[in-house]
Amino acid sequence: MKMKAYVLPSQPQLQKVCSAQCREWLEEHFHPIWNETDQEITEDQLMDMIADAEVVLTSWGSPNISEEMLARAPKLRYYGHAAGTIKKRIPKQAFAQGISVFSAAPRIAWSVGEYCLSVLLTMLRRLPQYEANIRNGGWKLSQVRGNELFGKTIGIVSVSSTGRAFIQLLKPFQVNILLYDPYLTEQRAEELGVRRATLEEVMDCPIISVHAPSIPATDNLVNADLIRRIPDGAIFINSSRGAVLDEAVLFSELLTGRFSAALDVFVKSPRQGSPIRKLNNVLLTPHVAGETVDGHLALMEELVADILRKERKEPTRFEVYERMWDMLA
């Protein structure tokens, strides 16, 4: 008897997060009920359908699961969210009810890791400066010379899934990695090939990348004093959330040209006409570090593969446990 699986995303959204392979798996191993429309399911609709749901699969745009819905879902065994942050998507009580919860956030983290390496290499090699110069009629740029990443020292804030993806990509460059994370044990640091460091030590590095989840404990974690510590000529990357740092102080430091930054996340993105948008030492992107065509297309597939692993009693990769809840963004 196949499990009844409600696949909530609308057709346009499903096209982005569910591969042809994943559709096949769902047809083969489950009894899927697809949202055949171009509209997202409403909360009311979900409330009506959840009574006989054994699996619920969601993505961006899907309604959240409320406590009331949970109370009406005695058969629900698996909940999978083919998107990022899961904390507001389903109440913590789901665990007590025996529901296994899956989040594709670690798969998105890989895209974020690739983004961090992309912007780092781009800035080290001064590619935007070369490009602008050539478009404007110049060719050689005698004052501008790039740098290698090889052998550099890199400070990383938080061993989150995006931090770990970035660390993995840095391996061939033989860099020294200093990692700050209050939960990082010596043994885990050794496994990752990094050195445990204080937040101050991390902020003294010539390359710094922030990966802290946005939770109350990380609000303004990288405060004004820490931002002022960033060395001259450093490269600073934020791909986590704007709220983890003092954005006003970061912007005013960047206006001095003292160091460079790649910023993908903001409390308040620089308004049109803001001088931050024109700086040669700043590379801005509109919150796309985790958003790639192929990364997104893999999201539902990863969840479904993981649910099938769980059914076969194999180790899972995308399962969220109750003990992880407070550290989740």
Add this chain to the structure above:
Amino acid sequence: MKMKAYVLPSQPQLQKVCSAQCREWLEEHFHPIWNETDQEITEDQLMDMIADAEVVLTSWGSPNISEEMLARAPKLRYYGHAAGTIKKRIPKQAFAQGISVFSAAPRIAWSVGEYCLSVLLTMLRRLPQYEANIRNGGWKLSQVRGNELFGKTIGIVSVSSTGRAFIQLLKPFQVNILLYDPYLTEQRAEELGVRRATLEEVMDCPIISVHAPSIPATDNLVNADLIRRIPDGAIFINSSRGAVLDEAVLFSELLTGRFSAALDVFVKSPRQGSPIRKLNNVLLTPHVAGETVDGHLALMEELVADILRKERKEPTRFEVYERMWDMLA
């Protein structure tokens, strides 16, 4: 008795290619004669000084060693070139005379490898498009979405030192690598973790990077037919030499917007006002793939360390052998 070592580069050039560490090693292990001036040594000057030279160290701007000089250099044991191409720097007869020859080209190749990954990730993530949009007052770009490198198939032309550096950097991305090189054995392919392929198969890949040395055998290697094979939407990278491909056909294909390219080398670089300079699908750099501040600063150091290895009868890393001569660019 320390060996007499002529360090030919002028002070400004030496500052770029010789680290403080390297100066110390030269003082400690050799009897160095420095060029204390801001001018490069001339051929005539070198002719006068070579009679008692046991080591000669050169870089960009230094005079070449002629056959006549070799005939006058009975004591010469080591020649090291802290720069790239070595073939015109010293006659092949040096080997018969028992001179050990060293080239820092493989160290420069690392910078080229980093360049290739930089431009590839930058183009995959559409960073120039995002940057231009934000500078021009936009923010989100709904039509533009980036891609990951993870799991992609990459075609590489030639297993030169730059090709090998790039392959090493690609490791964490779990890509499939198809490699064309007439000298590549099955065993070497396995060691590198790549699959041997024809040039046609390589040119059919969604990502293609050319690393062939510019020698008579590679002239127009990537000809018009092969360039026309490049798939729609592909990313094509050339960091080797312009002459290895049909530049006119490449440029006319790029003008159609059919695929993207990052080009660092040219037979004839696009003149000012050329439409190639303005294309969104083309990232141009002025022959800087191998030129980085820190990469260059390591060049002399690598050679001196290698000469010291040779003196201790340890395996060398930057030595050039007579059998390699014809395959060198």
